[in-house]
Amino acid sequence: MLAHAILSGLVFGCYFTLVGLGLNLIFGVMRIVNLAHGDVVMLGAFAAFWLFALIGLHPLISSVIVLAAFALLGLPVYYLVVPRLLAARDSEMLSIILFFGVQQIIEALATIAFGTSERSIPGRVLGRGPLHVLGQTLPVAWIVSAAVSLLAVALVYLYLYRSRVGTLTRAVMVSRDEALASGIDVHRVSALAFAIGVALAGLAGVFSPFMLGSATPAMGGDVNLAAFAVIVIGSLGDPRGTMLGGLIYGVALMLMQTYMSAWANLLPNLLLIAVLLVRPTGLLGRQVRRA
Amino acid sequence: MLRRIVVCLLAIACVAGARGAWAQQSRPADERLGGCFDGYLDKAQTAQATAPQPGEPAAPAEIRIGHLHASSGPYASISMPVYLGLKLWVEQMNAGGGVMVKPFGRKLPLRLISYDDQSNPGTAATLTNQLITQDKIDLLIADSGSVLTAVSVPIAREHKMFLFDPTGTGAAFFSKDNPYIALLADPVSTVWPRFLWEFLKSDVAAAGLTRVAILYSTNDFTGTQAAAIRAALKAPGSPVQIVFDQGVPTSTSNYAVLIDNIAAAKPDVVLELGYVGNDIAFLRNLQESGTKFPMVFTLYPGIETSTLLKNAGQAGLSGVFSYVTALAYSYPPEVGMTLEQFRDSWEKSYAKSGVEFGWNAIAGYVTGLVLGQTLACTNSLAQLDVRKAVFSLSGKLKTLIGTFELNEQGAQIGELTPIGQIAPEGKDGIHFTVVYPPAMANGKPIFGTK
Numbered sequence: 140m141l142a143h144a145i146l147s148g149l150v151f152g153c154y155f156t157l158v159g160l161g162l163n164l165i166f167g168v169m170r171i172v173n174l175a176h177g178d179v180v181m182l183g184a185f186a187a188f189w190l191f192a193l194i195g196l197h198p199l200i201s202s203v204i205v206l207a208a209f210a211l212l213g214l215p216v217y218y219l220v221v222p223r224l225l226a227a228r229d230s231e232m233l234s235i236i237l238f239f240g241v242q243q244i245i246e247a248l249a250t251i252a253f254g255t256s257e258r259s260i261p262g263r264v265l266g267r268g269p270l271h272v273l274g275q276t277l278p279v280a281w282i283v284s285a286a287v288s289l290l291a292v293a294l295v296y297l298y299l300y301r302s303r304v305g306t307l308t309r310a311v312m313v314s315r316d317e318a319l320a321s322g323i324d325v326h327r328v329s330a331l332a333f334a335i336g337v338a339l340a341g342l343a344g345v346f347s348p349f350m351l352g353s354a355t356p357a358m359g360g361d362v363n364l365a366a367f368a369v370i371v372i373g374s375l376g377d378p379r380g381t382m383l384g385g386l387i388y389g390v391a392l393m394l395m396q397t398y399m400s401a402w403a404n405l406l407p408n409l410l411l412i413a414v415l416l417v418r419p420t421g422l423l424g425r426q427v428r429r430a
Numbered sequence: 431m432l433r434r435i436v437v438c439l440l441a442i443a444c445v446a447g448a449r450g451a452w453a454q455q456s457r458p459a460d461e462r463l464g465g466c467f468d469g470y471l472d473k474a475q476t477a478q479a480t481a482p483q484p485g486e487p488a489a490p491a492e493i494r495i496g497h498l499h500a501s502s503g504p505y506a507s508i509s510m511p512v513y514l515g516l517k518l519w520v521e522q523m524n525a526g527g528g529v530m531v532k533p534f535g536r537k538l539p540l541r542l543i544s545y546d547d548q549s550n551p552g553t554a555a556t557l558t559n560q561l562i563t564q565d566k567i568d569l570l571i572a573d574s575g576s577v578l579t580a581v582s583v584p585i586a587r588e589h590k591m592f593l594f595d596p597t598g599t600g601a602a603f604f605s606k607d608n609p610y611i612a613l614l615a616d617p618v619s620t621v622w623p624r625f626l627w628e629f630l631k632s633d634v635a636a637a638g639l640t641r642v643a644i645l646y647s648t649n650d651f652t653g654t655q656a657a658a659i660r661a662a663l664k665a666p667g668s669p670v671q672i673v674f675d676q677g678v679p680t681s682t683s684n685y686a687v688l689i690d691n692i693a694a695a696k697p698d699v700v701l702e703l704g705y706v707g708n709d710i711a712f713l714r715n716l717q718e719s720g721t722k723f724p725m726v727f728t729l730y731p732g733i734e735t736s737t738l739l740k741n742a743g744q745a746g747l748s749g750v751f752s753y754v755t756a757l758a759y760s761y762p763p764e765v766g767m768t769l770e771q772f773r774d775s776w777e778k779s780y781a782k783s784g785v786e787f788g789w790n791a792i793a794g795y796v797t798g799l800v801l802g803q804t805l806a807c808t809n810s811l812a813q814l815d816v817r818k819a820v821f822s823l824s825g826k827l828k829t830l831i832g833t834f835e836l837n838e839q840g841a842q843i844g845e846l847t848p849i850g851q852i853a854p855e856g857k858d859g860i861h862f863t864v865v866y867p868p869a870m871a872n873g874k875p876i877f878g879t880k
Binding site for chain 2: 140143144147148151246247250252253255256257259261263276278279280351352353355357361396397400401402404
């Protein structure tokens with residue numbers, strides 16, 4: 140039981156890394172809190188569902204389409220909303236209010252458009268039968284979802300640490316004002332980061348029916364809570380921290396389900412409180428400040 | 431900055447307003463059933479009911495029905511079908527001129543005031559209070575499901591307002607000192623699983639399957655069902671042994687580890703008791719994990735069959751045991767539409783609503799039927815008279831879900847659902863074989879198929 144819980148937790152944690160990654164990137168670069176992140180994940184789930192239901196598109200192909208479409212969607216949203224938000228005196232607080240409104244709008248429109256019933260894509264689409272890993276059996280759909288998540292994390296890492304625009308992005312992360320003073324086109328860099336963040340949320344949505352059972356317009360709230368727990372554990376603004384946070388969250392969730400199942404939904408809150416009390420900057424917080 | 435905050439708040443308010451307007455649509459329509467319940471009110475009473483009596487109070491312009499529903503949140507998928515089923519009944523009644531209201535001796539139009547609590551119990555409590563104190567409703571109907579009904583029960587009782595409870599089956603709602611509630615369209619949770627535990631202790635045990643695992647969501651609905659089953663299986667002389675018994679939060683969406691934990695206990699029978707989302711996740715994870723159990727029982731394949739079939743698929747449902755509701759077992763109604771008629775009406779009205787037709791849609795319609803019969807029989811709209819009228823229907827009212835029967839606390843003890851097993855049908859379809867009780871069975875259980 141313990142081995143299965145830990146292994147499942149690690150796989151599940153990889154997926155939750157992907158869920159939190161976009162949120163963390165947006166916060167890290169722009170210092171705005173995207174409360175609509177979970178609802179973007181939901182939109183990604185419904186996009187994949189409809190692409191599968193209407194034209195039978197494989198989720199892996201859908202993921203590429205969703206990634207591109209959501210990135211393109213993110214760009215105009217950035218220019219419409221974020222520059223004005225960043226010009227405000229307290230952009231963090233204001234972003235919470237603004238994106239809370241956006242979240243409500245997305246959920247309401249999705250409910251009207253899609254109805255309230257659960258939707259999902261058959262797990263067999265990603266591969267039949269369970270896989271045997273280290274003596275434990277895991278659904279193939281989990282392994283595929285985790286593999287895609289790891290690939291996304293790796294690509295984000297390469298983008299941030301092995302590309303010129305990634306270097307500029309990290310400069311904006313460290314100090315927006317200094318980046319601006321040194322001639323970096325902060326809005327261009329931020330818009331790109333915002334688009335990537337939205338695209339990553341959409342990508343996480345594509346695999347949510349496989350990891351979370353089904354998708355509904357109401358799923359955004361729970362996804363948000365998990366995503367916040369993941370990025371606060373790791374540290375706000377650091378993708379490596381998100382990976383660490385995702386794995387800790389996944390393993391802790393599975394251990395809770397195994398040994399204290401009735402209390403498992405308290406986990407995100409407990410982890411958030413524990414991290415904020417013991418290490419408010421997150422486990423990798425110090426490194427972020429010096430990045 | 432202040433301007434931006436105001437704009438944000440306005441945006442939020444607009445969304446809430448639009449949702450409210452959408453939710454509160456109510457149109458006037460007619461009672462096709464007419465007058466008091468024909469089955470047990472004699473002709474003299476019926477004639478008396480239709481003629482205005484001297485000294486009667488002036489008839490109101492309309493009967494105001496207060497109701498809550500959840501258009502979003504975790505309970506939307508069980509709440510919206512109830513709301514739309516009820517709305518369909520109201521529209522049908524109003525289309526025929528209203529519903530017969532005995533105290534006023536004539537038909538009156540119905541006005542359905544239904545607020546959206548967004549699956550939030552706190553909001554549901556506030557809105558229940560608002561319906562009673564501000565909207566001055568004549569009749570109060572709770573939201574669907576035990577979680578959202580739970581908050582309305584004490585408020586209705588405090589205001590001495592009778593609560594029509596469509597599907598809130600938690601046993602704690604019903605007590606001898608609370609005359610202001612009746613459960614309409616689902617059996618109370620302590621009684622509902624009766625056929626299940628009898629089946630486990632008889633046919634299943636006789637087949638050598640005696641080790642039972644119970645996995646339930648920790649809410650009033652499934653928690654009470656689990657407690658009732660547990661008590662029955664632990665009763666002296668029971669041939670069944672419980673080898674796994676754990677609760678999980680209702681928000682649980684992943685069961686892979688739990689399935690592994692259950693398998694470690696080596697049960698013959700697994701009972702998974704959850705809401706729609708729980709059952710979907712459990713059955714998908716079970717199928718994907720490759721784990722097999724001789725018998726698996728879950729609640730919602732028989733309750734929201736269409737939704738479960740779309741999400742868990744034919745392969746995921748085949749062999750599973752579940753309750754067999756009116757969706758798959760025909761009860762000839764003496765009042766209201768048959769299942770086929772109701773399904774046709776639903777499809778005409780809500781085919782594109784995104785809300786699936788299922789048991790909860792029927793429950794909403796049955797709630798309307800009980801309301802109509804109550805108004806046709808009550809001596810006044812005083813709440814204790816309303817209660818008396820509701821209880822007078824007990825054991826006599828037969829709808830498309832069976833016989834409406836209340837115990838003295840207002841808990842539904844009729845409308846019991848038999849136990850069935852799902853078998854594949856055609857390329858993607860399924861059908862139920864009723865396996866218990868023997869008087870209703872049309873086939874034998876096949877163990878070891880899941």
